[in-house]
Amino acid sequence: MTMRVAILLFDGFDLIDAGGPYEVFLTASRLLERDGLPPAYEVVLATPGGDDVVAFGGMTLTRLTDTDALDSADIVLVPGTIDVACALSDSALREAIERLAASSSLTASVCTGAFLLARAGLLRDKPATTHWEDLGDLGGCGDVAEVIAGVRWVDAGAVLTSGGLTSGIHLALHLVARTTSVDLAQRTARQLDMDWSPDPAR
Template sequence: MNIGIYIYQNAEVLDFSGPFEVFSTANRFTGPDPAFNVFLVAEDTCPVQARGGYSINPHYGFSDHPHIDVLIVVGGIHMEELSKTNVIDWVAATSEKAELVASVCTGAFILAQAGLLNGLEVTTHWEDIDALRGSYADLTVVESRRWVDTGKVVSSGGISAGIDMSLHLVSRLVGAELAERTARQMEFEWRKNSL
């Protein structure tokens, strides 16, 4: 299963590193054939400067990535992304073909801008709840939840909540035992909440 994580300039480091670690750690327990092929996608393959000056090399750009089964859109300083037609169009088109779409933190704004959250319950970083409500009136923005699973779309709160959500995705896609083993290997106290 191909897990594509969308990153961009000033993306929040743990928003993409946390989910990447969850899926790559889960692969340690799935035998010789990994359950997940996890990779980072950006507009192109040039280095991306994430928050704090953290430089990261995406594996693929929009034009050369493999099919994405699960698209994860991360948060960060996201306002510029909302005005990029090519980004919003790519997110919408990729989501249409994906089995699951997820957001971490303010990545929910990008999914909302792409029209993927209409009429759904969603969550985001606590600091951005009011802004998400004010910007997209057709969403039901949920507070005090680590993640919200509505079926095809899963959204999570800020930063570290993306790890909880990703463990939930492992549980959904493969099984609870693998998610538990992954959390234990990461020495992470998995906070489970869902609909």
Template sequence: MHIGIYIYDNAEVLDFAGPFEVFSTANRFLEKDKQHKVSLIAEKASPVHARGGFRVMPDFSISEHPPIDVLVVVGGVHTEEVKKTIVTAWIADVARSARRVASVCTGAFLLAEAGLLAGRDVTTHWEDCDDLQQAYPALNVKRNVRWVQSDPLITSAGISAGIDMSLALVALLYEQSLAEQTARQMEFDWTLNPAVSEE
């Protein structure tokens, strides 16, 4: 299984580093033949400058990567990224074959622009909920929740909520006990989310 995390300039560092840590830590408890691959993917295979000047090299570009089973689109300063039709078209294309698609924080704007969220319950960073609802009226934006599950899509609130959501993804892809073991190994107080919307 291949988990691809989409990053871009001015992405929030914990939005991708948090999920990456969850998925890589979960691998420690899986037999080798059951482990997944985790990759960072960007528009181009060149360094990405995340928030605060954090520089990171993606593993793949959107034009050349292995098949993606789980796609996580992160947030940050998304206003320019959401205008890139090549990126949103790629997200839509990957979503057609992926088992799960998720967003952290304002990554929900990219999923919405890709046409994936219409009519669904979604969430994002508390500061951006009103903007998301106004920009995409067909969405049902939920506030004051850590993540919202609307199969096969999951959206999360800001930054640290992406860790909560990634643990939920581990539980969905494997089992609850693996997610709990992963959270314990990370010394992370996993916030289980009561607001779940399933289709």
């Protein structure tokens, strides 16, 4: 069965937070198709309203899917941003996260995307991580059970968080391992020329 991965974008998001996992899921599917098997993942880039977005640094992404047009997703991934306060004040973004998370099996964040999950109430009583510079602020959010340092990702069951920037690639490989197989995750990492370990502390 092909799983739908919805990567939720918004103005000011960090490009590698979304682009890294995007490449992981596409590459994993390409390797399966090379083996004569169906793709494991359908990756959808979505925004509230389907509007174009401008990543941090100025790159514009167009022809995006409206989150309202997504009835469900197996995995929802929320990237981080430099301007966390601006993203937290975006009510349409928060509503999109809440709605998609409610209908997904897994919700994940990269870097400061953890703050958006916390604002949506998804980290309540769960351990989490984020960029090392922001661990203290995440701990001050209130409902996070434990903020974990020194790991690339934290798997809290239905909700996963990862550290800064390239940690999102490691998290996506973990998601491939969890939803498909460790072997496919390792093959995908090799194809990406990535040094990856199933251990989040490595």
